Amino acid sequence: MRNSLATCIYCDEVVDISKGTGDHVIPEAFGEFEGDKHFHRICSNCHDRADKSVEELIRCSPEAVMCKRLGITSKRSKRKDHRKQIGANGTPPPQHTVLMDEHLAPVRSMDSPDDVETLDYLVAADEEGKERRIQLFPKMRPEQLKERLEKANVRSIVGAHMQGGDKTWLTYSKLLQEVQPGIKLTELPCIEPGLHRMPGRTFCTITVRYFQAIAKIAFHYYLIHSKRNLVGNEALFQDIRRFILDGGDKDRFIESCQPRSVSRLDTSLNRSEWFHLLAADESDSKIQVELQLFAAPESPTLSHRVTLGDLNKCVIAPEYVWGHKYSYWSKEEASTRILGVIEERPILKLPSNFWIPPQSVAL
Numbered sequence: 001m002r003n004s005l006a007t008c009i010y011c012d013e014v015v016d017i018s019k020g021t022g023d024h025v026i027p028e029a030f031g032e033f034e035g036d037k038h039f040h041r042i043c044s045n046c047h048d049r050a051d052k053s054v055e056e057l058i059r060c061s062p063e064a065v066m067c068k069r070l071g072i073t074s075k076r077s078k079r080k081d082h083r084k085q086i087g088a089n090g091t092p093p094p095q096h097t098v099l100m101d102e103h104l105a106p107v108r109s110m111d112s113p114d115d116v117e118t119l120d121y122l123v124a125a126d127e128e129g130k131e132r133r134i135q136l137f138p139k140m141r142p143e144q145l146k147e148r149l150e151k152a153n154v155r156s157i158v159g160a161h162m163q164g165g166d167k168t169w170l171t172y173s174k175l176l177q178e179v180q181p182g183i184k185l186t187e188l189p190c191i192e193p194g195l196h197r198m199p200g201r202t203f204c205t206i207t208v209r210y211f212q213a214i215a216k217i218a219f220h221y222y223l224i225h226s227k228r229n230l231v232g233n234e235a236l237f238q239d240i241r242r243f244i245l246d247g248g249d250k251d252r253f254i255e256s257c258q259p260r261s262v263s264r265l266d267t268s269l270n271r272s273e274w275f276h277l278l279a280a281d282e283s284d285s286k287i288q289v290e291l292q293l294f295a296a297p298e299s300p301t302l303s304h305r306v307t308l309g310d311l312n313k314c315v316i317a318p319e320y321v322w323g324h325k326y327s328y329w330s331k332e333e334a335s336t337r338i339l340g341v342i343e344e345r346p347i348l349k350l351p352s353n354f355w356i357p358p359q360s361v362a363l
């Protein structure tokens, strides 16, 4: 076998590790970092399978929201219409809302991450009396609205919020009359057209795929840095490999911790204050990686501890703990391709109480 030939750790297919860029530990969509090492022992087939999960991470998660808010673009994300946030494999993109008349109204985000545009929508009560919001659009046909109302188990229409001029009002009144004859419509005082600063919330939907992507990051990060001569195809990693490609019970591998406070994101959108933190610990009988993407003191993202496998009888040595901080540079410092730098952070042990603010993990 040529020196550059090896086998994929997931399926044993022969791969030429001198070719291609390999797998980025931190998804390429979150930017590239100076000093990054890529993971090469994965074939293109397995890479594509794992990428399905990465799509959910980069499009639907709180991390995806942060990526957009910090204005991070990559070769990959530039290909698509960057203004539009799209979901992944059936998982919806983040839903942005603003607080209006004591309820959350859906909005669409515009070019700049803080700019949003309100959408026209209907407030309806479902069979249990819970409020549902159904988006309206000017060319909506009565059947389309009826279908959506049925799908949402709606019993009655409570109200509607729309913006724009008299023309929009007429179009929607006609639509609503056709769907619910006799409906009474009254015009309420509306928000003046123009720019307003309003409180809002963003809702993210994540599925097991998000956790598969997190597990893959943890696993490849560990394999790149481990000095134990473990390549990844060993039996002790059999379960985590299967989870990364096929999914399963994430609780067997990942413990996640909510950030302690819900952040007011307007406090710091200076990119240079944000980083990804990865740390591995193999000093005990288990191999564990702790990671938080888009970490910062007020970050809204989850912190995860991933258990990759049991070492059992391996020699236990205290030096087998290490960490890396992937820091972003400010927008001015970043080049078109490289957005930050990776620094090794010496650490003694992963904190046992798990959630420690990221900056105190590094000594």
Ligand SMILES: [Zn+2]
Pocket: 008, 009, 010, 011, 012, 013, 042, 043, 044, 045, 046, 047
């Ligand atoms: Zn493979």
